[in-house]
Amino acid sequence: MAKVTADQLGSEPIGKLLIKQAVPASIGILVMSINILVDSIFVGNWIGSIAIAAINVVLPVSFFIAALGMAIGIGGSSIISRALGADNKQKALKTFGNQITLTLLLTVSMVVLGLYFVDDLIPAFGGKGAIFEPAKIYYVIVLYGVPFLALCMMGNTVIRAEGKPKFAMIAMIIPSVGNLLLDYIFIYVFDWGMHGAAWATTAGYLLCFGYIFYFFLSKDSELKISLPHFGLDMPILKEIGSLGFVTLSRQAVTSIIYLLLNNILFNLGGEALVAVYAIIGRMLMFALFPVFGVTQGFLPIAGFNYGAMKYDRVKESIYTAIKYAALVATLVFVVLMIFPAEIADLFLSDRPDLPLKDKETNVFVLQHAPLAMRLVFAATPIIALQLIGSAYFQAIGKAIPALLLTLTRQGFFFIPLILILPNFMGELGVWLSFPIADVLATIVTGIYLGREIKTNLIPKKA
Numbered sequence: 001m002a003k004v005t006a007d008q009l010g011s012e013p014i015g016k017l018l019i020k021q022a023v024p025a026s027i028g029i030l031v032m033s034i035n036i037l038v039d040s041i042f043v044g045n046w047i048g049s050i051a052i053a054a055i056n057v058v059l060p061v062s063f064f065i066a067a068l069g070m071a072i073g074i075g076g077s078s079i080i081s082r083a084l085g086a087d088n089k090q091k092a093l094k095t096f097g098n099q100i101t102l103t104l105l106l107t108v109s110m111v112v113l114g115l116y117f118v119d120d121l122i123p124a125f126g127g128k129g130a131i132f133e134p135a136k137i138y139y140v141i142v143l144y145g146v147p148f149l150a151l152c153m154m155g156n157t158v159i160r161a162e163g164k165p166k167f168a169m170i171a172m173i174i175p176s177v178g179n180l181l182l183d184y185i186f187i188y189v190f191d192w193g194m195h196g197a198a199w200a201t202t203a204g205y206l207l208c209f210g211y212i213f214y215f216f217l218s219k220d221s222e223l224k225i226s227l228p229h230f231g232l233d234m235p236i237l238k239e240i241g242s243l244g245f246v247t248l249s250r251q252a253v254t255s256i257i258y259l260l261l262n263n264i265l266f267n268l269g270g271e272a273l274v275a276v277y278a279i280i281g282r283m284l285m286f287a288l289f290p291v292f293g294v295t296q297g298f299l300p301i302a303g304f305n306y307g308a309m310k311y312d313r314v315k316e317s318i319y320t321a322i323k324y325a326a327l328v329a330t331l332v333f334v335v336l337m338i339f340p341a342e343i344a345d346l347f348l349s350d351r352p353d354l355p356l357k358d359k360e361t362n363v364f365v366l367q368h369a370p371l372a373m374r375l376v377f378a379a380t381p382i383i384a385l386q387l388i389g390s391a392y393f394q395a396i397g398k399a400i401p402a403l404l405l406t407l408t409r410q411g412f413f414f415i416p417l418i419l420i421l422p423n424f425m426g427e428l429g430v431w432l433s434f435p436i437a438d439v440l441a442t443i444v445t446g447i448y449l450g451r452e453i454k455t456n457l458i459p460k461k462a
Contacts, residue, residue, distance in 0.1 A: 009163050009304035010085060014316045018297055018324065024169035025160070026293025031173045040282045042183045043197050044347040047134075048358040049275045049365065051194060052347060054134035056278035057127040060258035062142050062149075065110040067251030069103045069150025073157035074299075075244025078397055079236070080161040080223075081300050085307030089222075091236075097229025098236050099154055107150040114143050125255075126262020130271055130357060137194040145202030148209040155212040160300050162222050167215050174211050179204035242399040246390075246406050253410045260418060261430065268427050271357075272364035279347050279369055280376050287336060287377070290328035291384060294321055295391050302395040311457045318392055318453065325384030333380040336373060344369035368427070375431035379438035386438070389445035393452075405448060409441030 009017065043051045076099040083092040114121065118139060127135040152171065159168040179200050186196030215221055258281075265273040298321040305313040336343070348362045386409060393402035414437035421429030 009081075009301055010308045010310060010313070014301070014313060014320050017301055018294070018317065018320050020297075021160070021165050021301060022294045022297030022321075022324065024165035025296035026290045027169050027173070030289045030293070031176045034176065034286065038180055039183055039197070039201070040278070041346050042180075042187060046187045047193055047197070048355065049348060049361045050130050050271060050358055051134050051197070052278045053271055053275045054127065054131050054194070055138055055197070056258075056274065056281055057122060057125050057131055057135045057262060058139040058142065059281075060125055060255035061114060061121055061139065062146050064251050064255045065107055065114060065143075065146045066149040066153060067248055068106045068110065070153040070157070071244035071246075071248035071251070072099050072103050072106075072240060073154035073244075074247045074394065075240040075242070076154070076236075077157040077161035077300070078243050078303050078395055079239055080158060081303030081395070082307030082397060084161070085304040093223055093225050093229050094233055095236050095240070096158055096223050097225045097231070098233055098240065099158065100151070100225075101230050101232055102237065102240065103150050103154045104147065107147040111143055111146055115140065125259050126266050126274055128266060131274065134194045138198045141195065141198035142201050145205040149205040152205065152208040152212055155216070158223065159212070159215065159221075160296065161303070163300060163304075164220065165297065167220060171208055171212050171215070175204035175208035178207040239397070243394060243397060243402070246394050246399060246402045249403055250406045250410065253407060253415070257410060257415065257418075260415065264418060264422055264430060265427075268422065268430075269364070269368075272361040273368070273427065275361050276365050276368050276372055279344055279365065280372055282347075283336070283343065283373065284376070287332045288329070288380070288383075290332070291325045291387060294325040294328070294384075295387050297321075298388060299391055299395045302392055303397075306396040314396070315453055315457045318388065318449070321388045322384050325388055326381065329384050330381040333377060336377045336380070340370035340373040341366065343373065372427075372431045375428075376434040378435035379442075382442045383438055385449070386442045386445045389449040392449065401448065401452075405441075405445050408444050409437050413437040413440045 012020075040052055040055070043055060076095045079095045080092045083089070083095065118136060122132060122135050122139060152175070156168050156171050159165075159171065182200035182203050183197065186192045186200050190196060192199070216223065216225075261277055262274055265277050269276075298317060301317045302314055305311075305317065344365060348365060386405075390402060390405035390408075393399075393405060414433055417433035417437055418430055421433055423429070425432065
């Protein structure tokens with residue numbers, strides 16, 4: 001894989017550069033997504049479908065805390081990319097030091113609160129009935145590793161801001177491979193059940209942290225920070241906060257959606273319908289990995305060139321990223337429309353000793369998952385515009401439009417839809433909410449992005 005330096009972000013042809021940035025990002029996200037997918041398959045086959053539902057209940061809580069790291073990472077990395085583009089390395093170093101300090105302070109505090117309110121949070125997110133006990137086991141163990149996951153997510157975005165996508169890719173691969181190997185040992189060999197699944201996940205976070213820590217100490221990193229850089233700087237914190245709030249808001253809304261959907265689906269069809277959504281949720285993480293990879297590759301290119309005032313390159317990067325992302329999204333769409341039943345069946349166990357509750361859940365899932373999957377992914381070919389459009393404003397440091405566009409799909413459209421449609425259409429109303437929100441959000445983003453390109457991305461005259 002060709003090495004990319006920060007300066008190359010402003011000089012290489014956009015198409016070639018985007019491939020260099022996006023391919024490692026896509027591979028890293030692919031491996032991470034495969035980890036989530038196979039982890040769920042292992043849990044479903046070796047523990048049971050109720051266990052998949054239990055993990056689905058825990059994810060929004062642990063991911064929200066970890067998203068603090070991602071928010072700080074993306075907010076700070078936007079500053080770092082633009083600072084490197086403007087040849088202001090001291091600001092880049094100070095920003096990175098502040099990112100580390102802020103991540104540790106916030107995530108450790110959130111973990112303490114999360115453990116204290118464990119018995120209230122799990123039922124609130126749909127962990128009711130047979131789901132509660134396995135969810136609690138998984139939640140407590142995984143939460144111990146969440147600060148390390150937050151540091152990994154923060155560090156990974158900084159590595160990309162330096163123009164080092166290959167190292168960012170490796171950082172995503174290591175915990176995924178480690179988690180799968182430990183899943184086999186802890187669940188299948190040692191028969192630790194939910195304890196094994198949780199410890200395998202936590203160990204994966206630690207492996208990722210170890211690699212990222214090593215990277216920033218090595219000669220490959222351009223950001224060599226010292227003790228003074230860790231001191232909090234209010235102007236930098238405000239800029240990190242305003243930009244990172246976009247990512248944090250998105251994850252907060254995602255957590256709210258999990259809370260609403262798990263409870264709505266539990267009321268409509270019990271644990272079995274929650275299990276259907278758990279499988280759909282895994283596919284939402286896995287199937288769209290190349291689109292997210294293009295988005296991640298696009299961010300440092302747009303940020304660097306905007307900082308260097310090379311607006312013609314920024315505009316070209318937008319069009320190229322949308323074109324690449326739309327192509328891979330369409331390929332994903334075709335596969336999911338053809339093989340939904342086969343995909344759902346991968347998650348289900350056919351062990352003869354499976355408890356009756358799990359056997360009944362398996363039958364229900366196979367009956368309901370194919371149609372649900374087709375509806376949820378019905379608008380996949382057009383989501384590239386929405387993702388790239390909202391990412392652009394974040395990359396160039398425009399926090400308010402980035403926030404509004406990020407919340408358009410999930411907050412402004414999807415949440416009202418899932419609160420209204422199921423009252424009239426039941427389960428079908430839940431699944432139809434996904435493509436309707438995608439279409440509406442894409443229209444809004446297209447209008448806003450088109451206006452931005454015409455008015456603000458005007459090349460400077462020599």
